[in-house]
Amino acid sequence: MPFIDxxxxxxxxxxxxxxxxxxxxxxxxxGGTITLAGSHLAVAAMPAHHARQKKKEMPAQTRYTAxxxxxxxxxxxxxxxxxxxxxxxxxxxGQDMLAAYRSPLRIQRPAARAGWLARMRGExxxxxxxxxxxxxxxxxxxxxxxxxxxxxxxxxxxxxHHGNAAIFGGSxxxxxxxxxxxxxxxxxxxxxSIGGYVRHVDSYSLGAGRALLPHLVMPMDELMAxxxxxNVLAAHTRLFVAFGGVPAKNAQVGASGAFEHRCRPxxxxxxxxxxxxxxxxxxxxxxxxxxxxxEWIPIRPNSDTAVMLALAHGLIAAGRHDAAFLAxxxxxxxxxxxxxxxADDGIVKDADWAADLSGVPAERLRRLAQEMAxxxxxxxxxxxxxxxxxxxxxxxASIALAAVLGQIGLPGGGFALAxxxxxxxxxxxxxxxxxxLAQGRNGVGAYIPVARLTDMLEQPxxxxxxxxxxxxxxxxxxxxWAGGNPFHHHQDLNRLVRxxxxxxxxxxxxxxxxxxxxxxxxxxxATAALERDDIGFSTRERHVVAMSRLAEPPGEARDDYAxxxxxxxxxxxxxxxxxxxxxxEWLRHLYTEAAAKAExxxxxxxxxDAFRAAGLLDLAALEPQAPVVxxxxxxxxxxxxxxxxxxxxIEIHSATIAGFGxxxxxxxxxxxxxxxxxxAPAAAEFPLHLISDQPVARLxxxxxxxxxxxxxxxxxxxxxxxxxxxxxxxxIGDGDLLRIHNRRGACLASARxxxxxxxxxxxxxxxxxxxxxxxxxxxxxxxxxxxxxxxLTRDIGSSRLGQGCAAHSCLVEVExxxxxxxxxxxxxxxxxxxAAGTG
Ligand SMILES: Nc1nc2c(c(=O)[nH]1)N[C@H]1C(S)=C(S)[C@@H](COP(=O)(O)OP(=O)(O)OC[C@H]3O[C@@H](n4cnc5c(=O)[nH]c(N)nc54)[C@H](O)[C@@H]3O)O[C@H]1N2
Ligand SMILES: Nc1nc2c(c(=O)[nH]1)N[C@H]1C(S)=C(S)[C@@H](COP(=O)(O)OP(=O)(O)OC[C@H]3O[C@@H](n4cnc5c(=O)[nH]c(N)nc54)[C@H](O)[C@@H]3O)O[C@H]1N2
Ligand SMILES: [Mo]
Numbered sequence: 007m008p009f010i011d012x013x014x015x016x017x018x019x020x021x022x023x024x025x026x027x028x029x030x031x032x033x034x035x036x037g038g039t040i041t042l043a044g045s046h047l048a049v050a051a052m053p054a055h056h057a058r059q060k061k062k063e064m065p066a067q068t069r070y071t072a073x074x075x076x077x078x079x080x081x082x083x084x085x086x087x088x089x090x091x092x093x094x095x096x097x098x099x100g101q102d103m104l105a106a107y108r109s110p111l112r113i114q115r116p117a118a119r120a121g122w123l124a125r126m127r128g129e130x131x132x133x134x135x136x137x138x139x140x141x142x143x144x145x146x147x148x149x150x151x152x153x154x155x156x157x158x159x160x161x162x163x164x165x166x167h168h169g170n171a172a173i174f175g176g177s178x179x180x181x182x183x184x185x186x187x188x189x190x191x192x193x194x195x196x197x198x199s200i201g202g203y204v205r206h207v208d209s210y211s212l213g214a215g216r217a218l219l220p221h222l223v224m225p226m227d228e229l230m231a232x233x234x235x236x237n238v239l240a241a242h243t244r245l246f247v248a249f250g251g252v253p254a255k256n257a258q259v260g261a262s263g264a265f266e267h268r269c270r271p272x273x274x275x276x277x278x279x280x281x282x283x284x285x286x287x288x289x290x291x292x293x294x295x296x297x298x299x300x301e302w303i304p305i306r307p308n309s310d311t312a313v314m315l316a317l318a319h320g321l322i323a324a325g326r327h328d329a330a331f332l333a334x335x336x337x338x339x340x341x342x343x344x345x346x347x348x349a350d351d352g353i354v355k356d357a358d359w360a361a362d363l364s365g366v367p368a369e370r371l372r373r374l375a376q377e378m379a380x381x382x383x384x385x386x387x388x389x390x391x392x393x394x395x396x397x398x399x400x401x402x403a404s405i406a407l408a409a410v411l412g413q414i415g416l417p418g419g420g421f422a423l424a425x426x427x428x429x430x431x432x433x434x435x436x437x438x439x440x441x442x443l444a445q446g447r448n449g450v451g452a453y454i455p456v457a458r459l460t461d462m463l464e465q466p467x468x469x470x471x472x473x474x475x476x477x478x479x480x481x482x483x484x485x486x487w488a489g490g491n492p493f494h495h496h497q498d499l500n501r502l503v504r505x506x507x508x509x510x511x512x513x514x515x516x517x518x519x520x521x522x523x524x525x526x527x528x529x530x531x532a533t534a535a536l537e538r539d540d541i542g543f544s545t546r547e548r549h550v551v552a553m554s555r556l557a558e559p560p561g562e563a564r565d566d567y568a569x570x571x572x573x574x575x576x577x578x579x580x581x582x583x584x585x586x587x588x589x590x591e592w593l594r595h596l597y598t599e600a601a602a603k604a605e606x607x608x609x610x611x612x613x614x615d616a617f618r619a620a621g622l623l624d625l626a627a628l629e630p631q632a633p634v635v636x637x638x639x640x641x642x643x644x645x646x647x648x649x650x651x652x653x654x655x656i657e658i659h660s661a662t663i664a665g666f667g668x669x670x671x672x673x674x675x676x677x678x679x680x681x682x683x684x685x686a687p688a689a690a691e692f693p694l695h696l697i698s699d700q701p702v703a704r705l706x707x708x709x710x711x712x713x714x715x716x717x718x719x720x721x722x723x724x725x726x727x728x729x730x731x732x733x734x735x736x737x738i739g740d741g742d743l744l745r746i747h748n749r750r751g752a753c754l755a756s757a758r759x760x761x762x763x764x765x766x767x768x769x770x771x772x773x774x775x776x777x778x779x780x781x782x783x784x785x786x787x788x789x790x791x792x793x794x795x796x797x798l799t800r801d802i803g804s805s806r807l808g809q810g811c812a813a814h815s816c817l818v819e820v821e822x823x824x825x826x827x828x829x830x831x832x833x834x835x836x837x838x839x840x841a842a843g844t845g
Contacts, residue, residue: 069554070621072183072542073535074705075099075258077265077549077622080556087556090622092548095267097258098703098714103536104557106712111518111833113531114561116153117145120839122511122527126156137507141525141782144837150562154569157528158576160511164484165201171450172483174509175203178210178456179490180706183262184540184553186592189489189515189532189566191443196570197486199579202449204480206456210495211389213457213803213810214397215423217473221660222405223637224650226423231546233422234384235434235634236272240279242418244381247374248285249310249400250388251292252426255702263544263551264429270294272425272432284374286310286366288697289727289769290762292426304764307695308394308683308815309364310387313371314403315677316360318410319346320375323356328412335644336409338659342674355677363677363685378411385411386422390699395680395815396670397804403675406658414656415641417633433546436629439603440543440550441596446582452480455809459496460801463505471806474666482508488515488532488566491522493776494707497813498801499794500751503784515566520707521776524836531563538565539590541597550600550611550623565589604628663807671807680815682800684766692748692817694732694768698795701771710775711833720756722830724774724793727760728820729767738822745789745823746770748816751797753790754823768820770795777832792832 069080071087075097078087087103089096118126120143121136136143148156164172175197181189197203208216212226219226234243246252257269277283277299285293286305293300305313321327322343332339348354357368357375377383385408391400404421413419425431454462455472458479466481496502506512506525514526523529537559542551567589574583587595594614601611609628617623639647648654652662664673682688684695700706703714718725726744738744742757746768755770763769770793777792790797799816803809 067619068621069556070542070551071103071536071553071556072263072265072540072551073100073103074180074183074260074262075264076267077263077542077551078103080554084556090265090549093266095254095270097264097267099258099705099709099712102709102713106709107517107534107536107557108560109518109711111520111711111835112560113516113519113523113529113563114147115531115841116148116150116562117529117838118148118153118156119143119527120146123148126160137510139782140507140512140527141503141521142780144839145529146839147841149841150564150572153528153530154572154576157513157530158573160484160513160528161200161573161577164510168481168483170201170203171452171480173197173203173486174462174480174482174484175486176206176454176456176459177487177490178206178492178495179487180261180708181489182535183542183544184535184538185262185441185543186443186589186596187533187535187538187540187565187567188262188443191445192566192570193486193488193515194445194448195443196574196583198446198448199574199583200577202447203486204450204482205448205453207453208456208808208810210393210457210811211427212392213455214392214805214808215389215401215810217455217808217810218398218401219423220650221662222402222651222657229423229636230431231437232634232636233425233431234418234636236268236275236432237434238417238633238635239272239384239432240275240281242382242416243276243281243384245377245383246276246281246283246386247378247383248283248287248293248386248388249305249314249404250390250424250426251285251287251289252294252386252388252424253292253700254294254426256427256700257425257429257431259705260429260544260547263542263547265542265544265547265549265551267429268432269426269429286313288695288764288767292699303366303370306363306365306684307697307767308680309360309685310391311396311399311403311675312355312360312363312677313366314400314407315346315355315675316357316371317375317378318342318403318407319355320357320372321379321410322346324375324379326375326379327410331412331414332409332658335414335641336656336658337653338657338674339409341659342406345674345676382416382419383411383413384419384422386424386426388424389427390697390814392804392808393811393814395682395802395804395812396678397810397812397814398671398808399675399678405656406675409656409658415635415637417635417638420636422636430544430546434631434634435546435548435625436631437546438607438609438625438629439600440545441541441600443592443596452478454479455803457497457801457811458803458809459492460498460502460505463508470809471666471668472809473807474662483510485509485512487513487522487526491520491707493521493525494773494794494796496801497796497799497811498750499776499790499796500784500786500788501801503782515569517563518711519835521781521832524781530569531561532569533559533563533565537563539593541593548624548626550617550625552618552621554621567592666807668806670805682815682817684817686817688817692819693766694728694818694820695766696746696795696798696816696818697767697769698772698799698813698816699769701773704773707773707775710773715773720758721827723754723756723791724770725758726755726793726820727758727763727769729763729765730759730761731765732768733757733759736821738820743823743827744820746798746818746820748798748818749786750800751786751788751790753793753795753797754827755793768818772796775832777830779828789828791828791830
């Protein structure tokens with residue numbers, strides 16, 4: 007499907023295809039009417055007078071929905087969504103949601119992979135191990151009752167024979183906004199109610215950072231919540247040194263909501279006050295301040311730590327370090343200084359040394375060190391830098407460099423981790439607890455760092471290191487996933503495909519027939535946020551949102567909560583899981599709990615009915631606001647406000663980490679070469695560094711089929727951006743079909759010649775739905791047709807400390823693809839066999 011004209015497409019799918027395609031129906035079985043409440047299609051299908059009548063019945067109250075990328079009001083007729091009027095810079099993703107969630111790719115009813123179903127029904131017969139056929143078999147549609155019976159039976163069997171520690175329920179993923187119908191909260195609460203599951207810790211976003219920061223300053227969540235607000239930055243910061251930019255396309259989103267987009271206006275305000283930006287980055291277009299305020303310094307990917315060390319060396323050598331701050335607020339400065347000056351390895355980490363590694367002129371680094379010491383300076387390090395081999399180092403070096411400058415705790419000074427990744431950072435709003443669904447207690451102790459998924463499936467019983475501990479991979483028989491997409495998010499997908507054949511059963515709740523659903527054994531169709539009443543809340547966002555059900559679920563899709571409640575009934579734990587409440591009662595309960603907590607701090611929230619009637623609760627009017635200055639109290643009095651580190655101070659050298667004895671993460675920030683970067687021997691064969699950054703027009707794999715994402719593709723394939731010189735050297739023209747490859751895999755993409763990408767770098771954003779020639783086969787020759795970078799990325803931990811995702815350390819080569827392009831199948835349905843007696 008090279009290009010989708012959505013309106014025509016939907017029209018055809020809704021009005022024509024149902025008659026020729028029995029597996030697709032938004033046609034309500036009972037009445038033969040279309041069940042898209044409030045949509046323009048529904049109205050169009052109604053006689054005119056009926057439509058008018060419908061309109062009159064609409065409540066006058068504005069109805070809202072919330073998504074990770076914004077807050078939207080439905081028009082009175084429900085046909086369209088409008089960004090909330092208070093949002094100064096709405097995301098480009100939202101308005102098309104009504105169409106995107108009405109897609110024919112939605113899963114209509116429960117379905118089971120044919121071979122697994124035969125095994126469950128004791129029908130055997132088919133040759134070989136059916137697990138080998140995950141991804142390649144047809145799905146048999148089931149009645150809900152049978153699907154739930156099968157899921158309950160499998161959970162019960164695995165618990166009985168192998169114990170709850172054989173169930174992996176980590177279920178990582180962003181799912182959808184809404185505090186009750188949040189798939190992760192639901193799946194974890196459910197699995198806890200039946201005795202527990204193997205969980206994950208940390209995130210793909212911040213694996214290295216989350217493990218590291220408690221040793222050095224404080225846990226990431228607490229640090230993020232106290233980043234200087236944008237007003238403080240505008241008033242004070244005069245030099246903004248960015249490693250990896252401040253991409254407003256990333257700050258488009260926030261976990262569970264970005265209701266008031268602050269990043270782009272915040273950067274503009276900084277520039278208007280005279281702040282200058284220096285951006286060390288492999289791409290020029292990721293710092294969204296006015297161009298005249300920004301200096302782009304191209305840097306070899308993964309070499310940022312070397313530059314930070316050289317800046318610190320330059321400051322110390324010139325005597326411009328803040329000796330008093332280092333003595334009163336930090337520990338371990340001397341040991342790091344000795345390392346910078348070559349005491350242990352004979353290498354002086356000066357500007358000339360860093361220039362060789364990074365490609366940044368030494369002279370510029372020397373001058374920059376002086377500029378940083380001369381004015382209020384902020385050092386901003388994008389999360390992408392720690393999603394790399396030795397990803398702990400750029401975070402640690404940013405903090406140590408800021409400590410040397412001595413501006414930590416001053417308004418607008420110090421370090422930031424980071425402005426850009428999420429809307430949250432720089433929020434002026436108070437941090438208050440919102441409605442939260444309690445998860446219960448997990449009866450299983452075993453866990454993995456989130457990105458060690460394939461290792462776990464491949465190596466049950468093997469020991470591994472993580473953050474000072476020696477852990478053992480559990481033996482997983484059943485995988486339960488709701489609200490995430492490992493065939494989007496995990497590295498080295500060919501390897502994951504092979505490991506994915508090992509569990510006996512894989513159960514997935516999904517909305518769409520993406521690769522994740524197609525790689526499962528039992529697929530249970532989930533509703534979308536637009537189809538549920540819920541409560542929207544995200545930490546330090548301005549509003550609490552009464553989310554309204556704006557559309558009917560497709561087919562027989564059910565809420566994750568309803569699915570788990572039905573399973574809990576079968577397993578005898580529904581009293582624990584539901585506590586006797588239906589979804590509406592839960593919403594009232596969660597809101598009322600949060601309002602009671604507010605009351606204790608003297609903030610009076612309206613009661614639940616008044617909240618729902620109003621649609622929005624404006625916290626700015628209710629909760630006190632004060633300028634947010636990061637680490638101000640600690641700076642003012644480190645004895646009275648110590649940090650939660652062993653020393654109570656910033657740990658430039660950490661005795662704890664040194665004590666772990668990890669060569670790949672010693673006791674202070676160091677330069678360590680990744681195995682894949684442009685300075686590595688492997689670059690002779692694979693001379694381009696792959697940057698698989700976050701996509702501008704979708705959230706990960708979500709909305710890849712939507713209009714904004716589709717409009718950016720070329721020939722239906724994801725655009726790969728590369729420098730015109732690299733393209734010319736390979737005879738590649740703009741728009742050409744490309745094959746990007748390394749030893750782990752290969753994918754197709756469309757060439758975009760782009761001077762904003764430095765030579766030696768290829769940028770292919772994440773999120774194109776995984777679409778190999780043969781789904782279910784995990785060999786490197788299985789060409790991915792759509793442009794999913796995770797067939798190329800390396801699946802290793804950042805280090806033994808963090809074991810974080812290291813996607814950004816990856817070398818590739820690229821060539822024009824001269825063969826006939828294989829047709830795309832990412833956005834098509836699998837083979838579906840209707841249930842006996844239905845369809
Ligand atoms: N190469 C490379 N890979 C990366 C990264 C990178 O920088 N480079 N970044 C990583 C990062 S930071 C992250 S956070 C991950 C993101 O990885 P994920 O969070 O796994 O990605 P999503 O596409 O958001 O997956 C969410 C899935 O949940 C489904 N879903 C949405 N709402 C609901 C719901 O209400 N119920 C149910 N049952 N399902 C729902 C969606 O259809 C979708 O398939 O990717 C990581 N992968
Ligand atoms: N639109 C949109 N926004 C998103 C998301 C999304 O899917 N879509 N995902 C969200 C999520 S889950 C997360 S965790 C955050 C992630 O936020 P980040 O991790 O900060 O985002 P990335 O886009 O991966 O990378 C940011 C920039 O770092 C640069 N970069 C990569 N490697 C290097 C390097 O070695 N050195 C330097 N100097 N720069 C480098 C890239 O060129 C890129 O422009 O984004 C969030 N925002
Ligand atoms: Mo993330």
